[in-house]
Amino acid sequence: MTLLDVHDLHVAFDGSGHQAVTAVDGVSFGVGRGELVALVGESGCGKSLTGLAILGLLPETARTLDQSKVVFDGTDLTTLAPAAMRRYRGARIAMIFQDPVASLNPVMRVGAQISEAIRAHGRATRQEARARAIALLAEVGIADPASRVDAYPHQLSGGMRQRVMIAIALAAEPELLIADEPTTALDVTVQAQILELLDTLRASRGMAVLLVTHDLAIVASRADRVLVMYAGRIVESAATRDLFHAPRHPYTRGLFGSLPTLADGSARLAPIPGIVPPPDRWPSGCRFHPRCPVGVDRCRRDVPPLVDIGPRHTAACWVTGAEANR
Amino acid sequence: MSIRHRLGVVLAFTVMLLAILGPLLTGDPTAQPDPVGGRLLAPSTAHWLGTDAFSRDVLSRLAHGARLSLLIAAIAMTTAGSIGVLFGVVAGGVRGLFGWTTSRAIDIALALPRIVVLLVVVAALGQITPVELGLVLGLTGWPSIARLVRGEALRLREETHVTAAVALGAPPARVIAREILPGTLPPALVAATLGVADVVLLEAGLGFLGIGVSPQLPTWGSMILQAQRHLAEAPWLLLAPGVALVVATAAATLLGDALRSRLAPGSR
Amino acid sequence: MSHWAVRRTAEAVALTILGAVLLVALVHLLPGDPLNAIIGERALDPATKALLREQWGVDHPLPVVLGDFMVGITRGDLGISYGEQRPVATLLAERLGPTLLLGSLTLLITFTVGMALGLWSALRPRSRRAQLLGTLTLITYTLPSFVIGLVLVWVFAVSWQWLPSAGLDDPLLPIDATGGAVLLDRIRHLILPLATMVLATIAVPIRQQRSAALATVAAPWVMAARARGVSPWRIAWQHVWRPAVTPVITLLGLWLPLLVSGAVFVEYVFAWPGVGALIAEATGTRDIPVVIGAGVLLVAAVQLGSLIADLLYRVATPGTVES
Ligand SMILES: Nc1ncnc2c1ncn2[C@@H]1O[C@H](COP(=O)(O)OP(=O)(O)O)[C@@H](O)[C@H]1O
Ligand code: SF4
Numbered sequence: 061m062t063l064l065d066v067h068d069l070h071v072a073f074d075g076s077g078h079q080a081v082t083a084v085d086g087v088s089f090g091v092g093r094g095e096l097v098a099l100v101g102e103s104g105c106g107k108s109l110t111g112l113a114i115l116g117l118l119p120e121t122a123r124t125l126d127q128s129k130v131v132f133d134g135t136d137l138t139t140l141a142p143a144a145m146r147r148y149r150g151a152r153i154a155m156i157f158q159d160p161v162a163s164l165n166p167v168m169r170v171g172a173q174i175s176e177a178i179r180a181h182g183r184a185t186r187q188e189a190r191a192r193a194i195a196l197l198a199e200v201g202i203a204d205p206a207s208r209v210d211a212y213p214h215q216l217s218g219g220m221r222q223r224v225m226i227a228i229a230l231a232a233e234p235e236l237l238i239a240d241e242p243t244t245a246l247d248v249t250v251q252a253q254i255l256e257l258l259d260t261l262r263a264s265r266g267m268a269v270l271l272v273t274h275d276l277a278i279v280a281s282r283a284d285r286v287l288v289m290y291a292g293r294i295v296e297s298a299a300t301r302d303l304f305h306a307p308r309h310p311y312t313r314g315l316f317g318s319l320p321t322l323a324d325g326s327a328r329l330a331p332i333p334g335i336v337p338p339p340d341r342w343p344s345g346c347r348f349h350p351r352c353p354v355g356v357d358r359c360r361r362d363v364p365p366l367v368d369i370g371p372r373h374t375a376a377c378w379v380t381g382a383e384a385n386r
Numbered sequence: 387m388s389i390r391h392r393l394g395v396v397l398a399f400t401v402m403l404l405a406i407l408g409p410l411l412t413g414d415p416t417a418q419p420d421p422v423g424g425r426l427l428a429p430s431t432a433h434w435l436g437t438d439a440f441s442r443d444v445l446s447r448l449a450h451g452a453r454l455s456l457l458i459a460a461i462a463m464t465t466a467g468s469i470g471v472l473f474g475v476v477a478g479g480v481r482g483l484f485g486w487t488t489s490r491a492i493d494i495a496l497a498l499p500r501i502v503v504l505l506v507v508v509a510a511l512g513q514i515t516p517v518e519l520g521l522v523l524g525l526t527g528w529p530s531i532a533r534l535v536r537g538e539a540l541r542l543r544e545e546t547h548v549t550a551a552v553a554l555g556a557p558p559a560r561v562i563a564r565e566i567l568p569g570t571l572p573p574a575l576v577a578a579t580l581g582v583a584d585v586v587l588l589e590a591g592l593g594f595l596g597i598g599v600s601p602q603l604p605t606w607g608s609m610i611l612q613a614q615r616h617l618a619e620a621p622w623l624l625l626a627p628g629v630a631l632v633v634a635t636a637a638a639t640l641l642g643d644a645l646r647s648r649l650a651p652g653s654r
Numbered sequence: 655m656s657h658w659a660v661r662r663t664a665e666a667v668a669l670t671i672l673g674a675v676l677l678v679a680l681v682h683l684l685p686g687d688p689l690n691a692i693i694g695e696r697a698l699d700p701a702t703k704a705l706l707r708e709q710w711g712v713d714h715p716l717p718v719v720l721g722d723f724m725v726g727i728t729r730g731d732l733g734i735s736y737g738e739q740r741p742v743a744t745l746l747a748e749r750l751g752p753t754l755l756l757g758s759l760t761l762l763i764t765f766t767v768g769m770a771l772g773l774w775s776a777l778r779p780r781s782r783r784a785q786l787l788g789t790l791t792l793i794t795y796t797l798p799s800f801v802i803g804l805v806l807v808w809v810f811a812v813s814w815q816w817l818p819s820a821g822l823d824d825p826l827l828p829i830d831a832t833g834g835a836v837l838l839d840r841i842r843h844l845i846l847p848l849a850t851m852v853l854a855t856i857a858v859p860i861r862q863q864r865s866a867a868l869a870t871v872a873a874p875w876v877m878a879a880r881a882r883g884v885s886p887w888r889i890a891w892q893h894v895w896r897p898a899v900t901p902v903i904t905l906l907g908l909w910l911p912l913l914v915s916g917a918v919f920v921e922y923v924f925a926w927p928g929v930g931a932l933i934a935e936a937t938g939t940r941d942i943p944v945v946i947g948a949g950v951l952l953v954a955a956v957q958l959g960s961l962i963a964d965l966l967y968r969v970a971t972p973g974t975v976e977s
């Protein structure tokens with residue numbers, strides 16, 4: 061049985077006055093124990109909302125629609141009362157965010173913020189929590205943890221702060237970590253270190269990771285599977301190796317097209333023209349059609365279904381998907 | 387324009403109407419038609435807001451009070467605005483000892499609570515006319531405007547068009563007059579408008595303490611002082627000037643907010 | 655004490671002294687003959703007037719007046735009241751207790767309740783009740799303190815006759831009344847002035863705390879704390895309020911003048927025998943030594959308050975400000 065099973069997830073915003081705007085539109089996927097799944101797509105595709113919806117942390121103006129199910133270890137989290145939901149947050153599913161600078165409370169020592177996560181989910185005296193905090197700081201690779209535990213966030217570098225965020229996430233030994241753009245705000249060299257750390261922790265703790273990112277390059281060597289999201293929907297999913305060798309959806313290919321190809325990263329191939337439209341201006345049919353280089357008439361009218369096109373490989377495209385092959 | 391800002395305009399209009407037309411339409415605020423039988427009358431068609439302890443018409447006094455309040459506020463804010471802008475621009479725009487000294491003068495003036503200075507001045511002067519009171523309120527109200535203008539001038543001094551003018555060799559006085567002064571006027575206008583609320587409240591406060599202008603004058607403050615003596619028999623005497631004060635101060639506050647979002651968006 | 659604290663204290667003392675000098679100089683330079691205040695309605699012959707002028711030093715040049723005042727202050731001598739013919743320092747000493755009682759309770763309640771309400775309304779900014787609170791604070795903000803006071807007097811003292819409307823205690827209280835009865839009487843006299851002071855000054859901390867907390871409520875670290883399962887209470891306290899407290903402490907210094915003008919008008923309305931009522935009454939009788947003495951005391955109080963606020967600010971922002 062998979063650890064997390066997201067089924068037909070819909071997230072809608074209460075539009076001001078008029079009808080609701082659906083920003084996540086029928087997303088389904090699973091994450092197995094110890095698996096590292098990447099959720100990839102340009103900014104504004106609904107990746108963060110998907111992650112937040114899993115933990116029930118959507119902004120006040122947003123809600124999940126009724127048909128959505130988020131089944132974690134056999135329990136549908138969307139049906140839980142707030143207090144029950146809170147026992148999952150941090151304890152069994154942890155989440156870290158893009159901005160490690162702003163994700164730490166500036167007036168609390170980092171040790172206190174780690175202890176807070178420990179004590180939110182179990183009995184621990186102050187001393188025990190502090191000792192655990194120091195151990196966690198060591199585990200995430202912070203030098204001199206016994207003194208850093210008393211530091212204020214502004215005394216640490218960006219990379220160290222993200223390590224602290226990871227330590228907080230690990231505090232209650234979660235089975236799943238949702239990492240939303242964990243390296244986007246960091247320097248390139250630090251990015252690699254943080255990803256390495258996540259990968260190591262997954263192996264050492266058997267913790268599943270849902271890695272949300274707009275950057276295909278960073279998932280290549282680490283993810284087991286990749287989900288590609290565009291305008292609120294999953295448009296392709298495959299094992300990482302398959303996806304990198306044979307991307308099928310024009311959007312996925314576009315994402316590869318915008319990867320730096322020269323060794324020094326200086327030259328970029330043509331990125332996808334245009335931008336992701338906001339949810340209230342999504343086009344009909346295939347939402348990618350205004351930007352798609354190979355689209356046909358039908359793409360404008362009909363929504364392409366997400367269908368199997370190979371072993372554990374799905375795509376939603378009229379031209380390059382299963383229909384075209386038939 | 388938001389609803390709040392529109393409300394501010396409407397309220398300001400109401401007060402001005404009361405101040406300008408009210409005295410023309412209502413009778414003599416000092417007339418005492420029937421000091422025995424006509425005192426402390428409840429509101430009626432003859433006296434819309436009733437009469438006070440001397441049988442004087444409350445509406446008429448309210449209208450004349452509005453006129454006095456606006457006159458005093460206008461004088462006070464012009465005075466405070468001009469002095470505040472002058473001190474602020476010099477403190478923020480002029481480098482060297484002169485600017486520094488001006489800046490310290492502002493800080494010292496800010497260290498004195500306005501009400502204390504006001505009471506000391508009124509104690510020294512004794513009874514004064516409304517125009518003089520306007521000047522006194524202006525002379526005690528400039529430091530906060532000066533502080534704001536100083537901040538604005540310090541900010542402007544670092545902007546490219548100013549540094550460019552300096553680099554091109556423009557004389558300092560010209561830089562201040564042409565490049566810095568105009569930029570400080572919008573926030574100063576906002577502050578002056580907001581300051582009207584304080585002036586109206588202070589003027590009423592002095593009237594309530596029975597000091598400053600003659601207690602015989604129909605000011606809102608003196609009406610409240612009267613009302614206090616007759617709270618049991620004639621509570622409406624408190625209601626009329628009380629509501630007028632709220633309307634006037636709310637008008638100034640909301641209008642100031644509206645001006646701010648027009649003229650100096652982003653500043654708070 | 656750190657270097658900074660010493661400097662800041664010296665600054666507060668210097669500003670108080672300069673303030674005193676300004677007040678004395680202001681009275682001296684402004685037109686208006688204080689002799690009228692001294693002799694009142696009495697008709698005196700020129701010789702007696704001249705004697706009085708000399709005796710009260712009304713014609714001394716400014717440097718002499720200032721010098722006398724400063725020398726006097728170091729000896730605790732603030733001159734003699736024109737009206738009461740008693741030392742100003744004695745009058746102030748008598749009036750200080752009631753003002754401190756009313757002022758400190760106001761400060762305490764206004765800040766704790768104001769911060770709590772501001773935080774509460776920031777946590778539910780769109781709720782009906784929070785919007786109602788916003789409207790109510792706007793009204794109390796625009797209402798002058800003495801009107802608030804009179805409305806409370808009308809309702810609670812005149813109409814319902816629940817509470818006394820004036821004074822510090824009941825003059826008819828038996829001499830042999832028990833301590834409990836005296837205390838109860840004092841509390842009953844305190845309620846209306848205190849409520850007025852709080853209502854007149856609470857809008858500012860509510861608004862300030864609300865806007866500071868509205869910023870922290872939306873901060874990423876709040877989301878991060880929710881994501882680790884921290885309880886709503888702890889989030890409100892640790893992650894929303896604590897980072898939002900410093901702007902409100904800074905405000906304490908700016909807010910003190912409001913407390914001073916509140917004290918003047920509210921004490922006057924309720925005949926509360928404090929420094930505020932004293933300076934108001936003395937202004938009415940043009941008892942200039944009293945006005946200046948009380949004024950200097952209030953200036954000193956404001957300076958002391960903003961000094962404490964600055965020191966608190968340093969304590970409340972551990973390590974985050976270094977300048
Ligand atoms: N609080 C919000 N209110 C209104 N719209 C929002 C809000 N948050 C996100 N959205 C909209 O939802 C879409 C998806 O957002 P998000 O999940 O943050 O995208 P991603 O993480 O993929 O960059 C965006 O286009 C954005 O316009
Ligand atoms: S369905 Fe059509 S528009 Fe959409 S990606 Fe495929 S080809 Fe392009």
Ligand SMILES: [Mg+2]
Nearest residue numbers: 104107108241
């Ligand atoms: Mg995102």
